[in-house]
Structures are given as C-alpha cells and as structure tokens.
Amino acid sequence: xxxxxxxxxxxLALAVGLVLADSSIVVLALPEIYRELDTSVSGVTWxxxxxxxxxxxxxxxxxxxxxxVGPARTAAVGxxxxxxxxxxxxxxxxxxxxxxxxxxxxxxxxxAVTAALExxxxxxxxxxxxxxxxAAAGATGAALGPAVGGLLTELVSWQSIFxxxxxxxxxAAVPILAVAKHEAAxxxxxxxxxxxxxxxxxxxxxxxxxxxxxxxxLFLLVLLLIEGWRLSPIEAAAVVSAMPLAAILGSRLAERxxxxxxxxxxxxxxxxxxxxxxxxxxxxxxxxxxxxxVLVGFGLALVLSALTETALGGRAPQAIHGGWTISSxxxxxxxxxxxxxxIFTADIEEQRHDAINAGTAVILDSPVNPLLKIDLAEKVxxxxxxxxxxxxxxxxxxxxxxxxxxQRAEVDQLQSELQDQLDxxxxxxFSTSFLLAALLGLIALFPIGLSRRVDL
Amino acid sequence: MxxxxxxxxxxxxxxxxxxxxxxxxxxxxxxxxxxxxxxxVQDPCKPRPWSDPQxxxxxxxxxxxxxxxxxxxQLGVTRETLALALTTLERRERFEERYGxxxxxxARAIRAGLVRAVDDAEEAGxxxxxxxxxxxxxxQRIPLEQAIEIINDAQGFLGDAQGFLGxxxxxxxxxxxxxxxxxxxx
Numbered sequence: 125x126x127x128x129x130x131x132x133x134x135x136l137a138l139a140v141g142l143v144l145a146d147s148s149i150v151v152l153a154l155p156e157i158y159r160e161l162d163t164s165v166s167g168v169t170w171x172x173x174x175x176x177x178x179x180x181x182x183x184x185x186x187x188x189x190x191x192x193v194g195p196a197r198t199a200a201v202g203x204x205x206x207x208x209x210x211x212x213x214x215x216x217x218x219x220x221x222x223x224x225x226x227x228x229x230x231x232x233x234x235x236a237v238t239a240a241l242e243x244x245x246x247x248x249x250x251x252x253x254x255x256x257x258x259a260a261a262g263a264t265g266a267a268l269g270p271a272v273g274g275l276l277t278e279l280v281s282w283q284s285i286f287x288x289x290x291x292x293x294x295x296a297a298v299p300i301l302a303v304a305k306h307e308a309a310x311x312x313x314x315x316x317x318x319x320x321x322x323x324x325x326x327x328x329x330x331x332x333x334x335x336x337x338x339x340x341x342l343f344l345l346v347l348l349l350i351e352g353w354r355l356s357p358i359e360a361a362a363v364v365s366a367m368p369l370a371a372i373l374g375s376r377l378a379e380r381x382x383x384x385x386x387x388x389x390x391x392x393x394x395x396x397x398x399x400x401x402x403x404x405x406x407x408x409x410x411x412x413x414x415x416x417x418v419l420v421g422f423g424l425a426l427v428l429s430a431l432t433e434t435a436l437g438g439r440a441p442q443a444i445h446g447g448w449t450i451s452s453x454x455x456x457x458x459x460x461x462x463x464x465x466x467i468f469t470a471d472i473e474e475q476r477h478d479a480i481n482a483g484t485a486v487i488l489d490s491p492v493n494p495l496l497k498i499d500l501a502e503k504v505x506x507x508x509x510x511x512x513x514x515x516x517x518x519x520x521x522x523x524x525x526x527x528x529x530x531q532r533a534e535v536d537q538l539q540s541e542l543q544d545q546l547d548x549x550x551x552x553x554f555s556t557s558f559l560l561a562a563l564l565g566l567i568a569l570f571p572i573g574l575s576r577r578v579d580l
Numbered sequence: 581m582x583x584x585x586x587x588x589x590x591x592x593x594x595x596x597x598x599x600x601x602x603x604x605x606x607x608x609x610x611x612x613x614x615x616x617x618x619x620x621v622q623d624p625c626k627p628r629p630w631s632d633p634q635x636x637x638x639x640x641x642x643x644x645x646x647x648x649x650x651x652x653x654q655l656g657v658t659r660e661t662l663a664l665a666l667t668t669l670e671r672r673e674r675f676e677e678r679y680g681x682x683x684x685x686x687a688r689a690i691r692a693g694l695v696r697a698v699d700d701a702e703e704a705g706x707x708x709x710x711x712x713x714x715x716x717x718x719x720q721r722i723p724l725e726q727a728i729e730i731i732n733d734a735q736g737f738l739g740d741a742q743g744f745l746g747x748x749x750x751x752x753x754x755x756x757x758x759x760x761x762x763x764x765x766x
Binding site for chain 1: 598604605617619620644659664668
C-alpha cells in the first residue's frame with residue numbers, strides 16, 4: 125500500500141471502529157446514567173435503542189447520499205456531525221437531551237460508515253480488501269466498545285465516553301477532508317446512482333435476528349453483573365471481555381470453513397446455547413458466566429461473518445448492500461432491546477419482591493437474638509428504601525457486628541444466607557429474557573436455511 | 581468475497597456446535613440451574629410447629645413468628661411483608677395504603693396473631709396455662725402501638741409477664757402436689 129494512503133486507511137478504519145463501537149460502548153455506562161439522570165431501566169435503554177434505531181433507518185439512505193454527493197464529503201460531514209453530537213451527549217444533563225443527541229450522532233455515524241465502505245476500495249486497491257478492512261475495523265470497535273466504556277465510566281465518568289469521541293472523530297475526518305477537496309475540485313462524482321439489485325432478504329433477516337440475540341446477551345449480562353451482582357463497571361468490563369476474546373478465536377475457526385450456511389447455522393446454535401446457559405446459571409458466580417460467553421463469542425464470529433459475506437456476495441455496489449447489512453444488524457439490536465426490556469424489567473421487580481420476602485423469612489427464621497433480629501430487619505429495610513428498585517448491598521446493615529463470638533457467627537451466617545437469597549432473585553430475574561434471546565438465535569436458523577450466496 | 585481454505589466440514593462444525601450447546605445447558609441444569617431462585621415463603625395460615633425452644637430468647641423468637649403468622653393470615657399477606665411493614669411508621673403507612681387496611685383492622689389482626697402466639701406457646705409447653713390465660717386476655721385489649729411493640733420485643737414482653745406472674749406460681753406450686761414442673765414454664 126502506498127505510504128500516502130496509509131493515513132487515509134487508518135482514518136477510515138478509525139471512523140468505522142468508532143461508530144460501530146458506539147452501539148455498544150455505553151452498555152456498561154447505562155447503570156451509571158440510570159442513577160445520575162434519575163430515570164428508569166426502560167428509559168435508559170433508549171440511550172442504546174435511539175442510536176441503533178437511527179443507524180438502522182439511515183444506513184441505506186446514507187449510502188445513497190454518499191454515492192450521489194461523494195463518499196469523502198459524506199464521510200467528513202458525517203464525522204463532524206458525529207463529533208458535535210458526541211459533545212452534546214457528554215454535556216447532557218437530562219435523559220431527553222442525551223437521547224436526541226444520540227439520534228443526531230447516529231445520523232452522522234451512518235453517513236461515515238457507509239461512505240467509508242465506498243471510499244475504501246479506491247484507497248486499498250480492491251473491493252475484497254476494502255470489505256475485509258471495513259469488517260475488521262467494525263468488529264474491533266464492537267469488541268473493544270464495552271471494555272473501553274466500562275473503564276472510562278469507572279475511571280472518569282460516563283460523559284467521558286462521548287467527550288473522548290470528539291477528538292477521535294475529528295482526527296479521522298482530517299485525512300478524509302483532503303480527499304473531499306479533491307473530490308469537489310475534479311468533479312469525479314458519478315451523476316447517476318447505479319442499479320443496486322435487491323438486498324439479500326434471508327441473510328439480512330437472519331442478521332437482524334442474530335444481532336437481536338447478541339445485543340440482548342451483552343445488555344442483559346452487563347445489567348446482571350452491575351445491578352444484580354453489584355460489580356463495578358471496570359470489573360464487569362473485564363468479565364464481558366470474555367465474549368470478544370472468544371470471538372477473536374472464533375474468527376480463526378471461521379476461516380477454516382468454506383460453506384457460509386454451515387458457519388452461520390453453527391454460529392446461531394452456539395449463540396443460542398450460550399444464552400440458554402446464561403438462563404440456567406446454577407449459582408451467582410462470575411466463573412460460571414465464562415463458558416456461556418465463550419459459546420456466544422465463538423458463535424457471533426461464525427454467524428456474523430458468514431451472513432455478511434452472504435448478504436454482500438455477488439451484489440454491487442458494496443456501499444448500498446453494506447448499508448443494508450448495517451441496517452439489519454442495528455434493527456436487530458433495536459428489536460432485541462425493545463422486545464426484552466419490558467419482560468426483564470417486570471421480572472426484576474417481581475424477583476426483587478420475592479428475594480426480599482425470602483430474605484426476610486431467612487432473618488425471621490434465624491436463631492439470632494430477637495432484638496438483634498428486629499434491629500437487622502429495620503436496617504435491611506432502610507437499605508431497600510435507599511436503593512429503591514435495585515438489589516441492595518446488605519453489608520452495611522450488618523455493621524457493627526456483635527462482640528460475642530457465637531452471636532457474631534450467627535450474624536455472619538444470616539448475612540450469607542440473606543445475600544444468597546438476593547443473588548438468587550437477581551439471577552433468576554434474567555432467566556426468561558436470556559431464554560427468549562436464545563429462542564431468537566434459534567429462529568434465525570430458518571432464514572439461514574433459506575439463504576444462499578449469489579456469486580457473480 | 582472471501583477465499584477460505586474450507587478444510588473443516590460444515591456438517592462437523594454444526595454437529596460440534598450442537599454438542600457444545602447441549603453439554604453446557606445439560607451441565608448447568610444438572611447443577612441446579614433450573615431451581616436457582618429465591619426460596620418460596622410459607623403460607624402464614626398453615627400451622628408452623630415450634631422447634632422445642634429452651635431459653636427465653638428462643639421462646640420469644642417462636643412467639644414473634646407465630647404472632648406474625650396469625651396477623652398475616654388474617655390480613656391475607658405474607659408474614660414477611662407484614663414484618664417489614666412493622667419496622668417503621670413510614671413503611672406501615674405505605675403497607676396500609678397498598679393493601680387498603682386501616683389502623684383498626686391492623687390492630688385486630690395483630691391482636692389475633694398474639695392470641696395465636698400464646699396458644700402455640702401453650703400447646704408447645706413453653707408457656708404455663710397460668711401465664712397463658714391472663715396473657716391471652718391482656719393481648720386482646722391492647723392498643724395497636726403496644727401490640728406492635730410486643731411483636732418487636734417479645735422477649736421483653738414474655739420476661740415481664742413471667743416476672744409479674746411469677747409469684748403466683750409459688751402459691752399454686754404449694755397448692756398442687758406435683759408443682760408446676762409439668763406445665764413447662766422455663
């Protein structure tokens with residue numbers, strides 16, 4: 125590759141990675157946003173839903189605009205909009221402002237990503253190489269997104285996630301601007317948009333379903349870890365990194381299988397199996413989330429690459445069909461979140477009630493001194509009031525511990541049993557949603573069975 | 581689009597995926613994954629046998645549980661919901677509003693619960709009939725705040741009752757040839 129082209133390729137890859145990371149980067153920040161902006165779980169879900177919905181709706185029109193007015197100009201303007209809206213997100217002090225800014229950010233992001241796919245072939249020399257760079261940048265962004273988001277949320281703030289995107293997006297826009305000037309000066313823009321042919325219905329439908337299942341896996345697991353098991357964002361980021369790490373290993377496996385339908389089917393089965401594993405966790409232990417995450421990670425590496433290749437194979441221009449795949453994937457994320465959010469929020473409330481009842485039963489039935497028991501019940505109920513709607517941290521309710529060693533042992537035992545009941549409630553609250561997400565992955569097997577790649 | 585070596589059979593990959601998924605789900609189910617949920621609370625109207633309490637503290641524990649069961653059964657709520665409702669005035673008001681209960685209805689239920697607790701204690705041999713009879717009479721007339729106080733401090737209540745009625749035991753013991761040993765007052 126020519127030296128002069130390297131900054132441009134890097135800029136395009138950064139743009140794609142940045143935008144596609146944005147659909148998942150805030151997942152680990154959601155509990156913090158939920159607390160700071162004093163909203164509900166359903167409300168905060170819209171920080172994710174709005175971004176993915178707008179990308180889903182805008183991807184194909186953005187690809188058409190890129191082909192009409194010039195991909196470099198579209199990408200540069202898109203990145204500028206993305207940066208400006210990112211600044212607005214970082215400064216938002218209300219949920220509604222944040223959601224509106226996220227919508228604008230998604231518009232800019234859709235323009236940048238689809239235009240990048242149009243720009244890359246000329247920059248790297250071939251359409252195939254361009255698709256590889258584009259897919260790799262997107263996968264890297266999506267894989268790193270949650271971990272980076274978790275780190276920034278804990279070390280700085282949730283706002284820093286968006287503020288950091290501003291200089292990065294502008295840095296990506298600078299090399300592209302040079303192409304945009306050239307594009308305008310030489311009038312190389314095609315006057316007509318080529319006929320694109322129909323998008324691959326079955327592959328895109330399967331992509332939507334699998335994306336719904338994968339988004340649900342990440343979103344639900346993060347909520348379970350932070351809100352249910354009380355992990356910090358940084359700890360949760362470390363735990364959910366198992367999924368992208370497994371995806372990297374899975375992509376090696378994907379390279380060894382030529383048949384796209386088999387890869388897609390195997391991937392969907394692994395994603396569903398992993399999700400079903402998360403639905404049947406036998407204990408609230410981090411280690412037990414790892415095998416299901418490995419299955420989901422391997423599965424997503426197989427299924428996403430296979431379906432994207434099927435959807436793009438034999439179809440031109442790539443930007444338009446790339447737009448359709450982006451649209452399908454983000455529509456799937458939206459469907460997954462909208463379908464599962466009301467179910468798990470209702471389940472969380474019900475399980476919270478059951479866990480509190482079970483915990484109170486544990487306190488009442490314990491052999492602890494009655495006066496100490498009443499005192500504990502009062503303190504635990506205070507914790508419940510303080511942390512309304514969430515699984516409370518009960519440790520402070522048990523302080524100070526009694527001086528008498530036998531009483532202290534009884535109190536320790538009681539604390540452990542009470543924590544167990546709360547953990548059971550928090551974990552069980554997500555079971556139905558994980559199972560439904562697994563079902564979505566299995567349903568995707570039908571369109572996968574009907575999908576067939578068309579080669580030119 | 582892409583050139584792949586294709587040295588791994590598609591069927592083998594699908595089969596391997598099915599086996600991996602089934603193994604994981606099977607292992608988690610075998611380890612109790614389908615029953616990992618909060619324990620179900622007991623119906624307060626069902627009798628809850630006393631477990632041979634020895635000390636005043638243990639009797640007070642059982643007494644409180646019986647009283648809460650009796651009151652919760654009358655109100656149609658769980659004993660746990662009622663116990664949490666009685667921890668603070670604010671929670672009690674929220675509970676009354678949620679279940680459409682006024683102070684009078686709550687007082688009646690708690691008195692009924694206390695009567696059940698005295699009955700259970702007597703039946704378990706933890707309370708002498710000589711103490712149980714006047715206690716039963718007393719708890720049927722007490723105001724709400726005091727009734728709640730008894731549930732919150734059953735140990736103090738039972739201790740006071742024993743201290744107050746204790747001298748009467750001595751008189752009866754002199755009148756009865758076998759004394760009060762068989763009546764089970766600890």
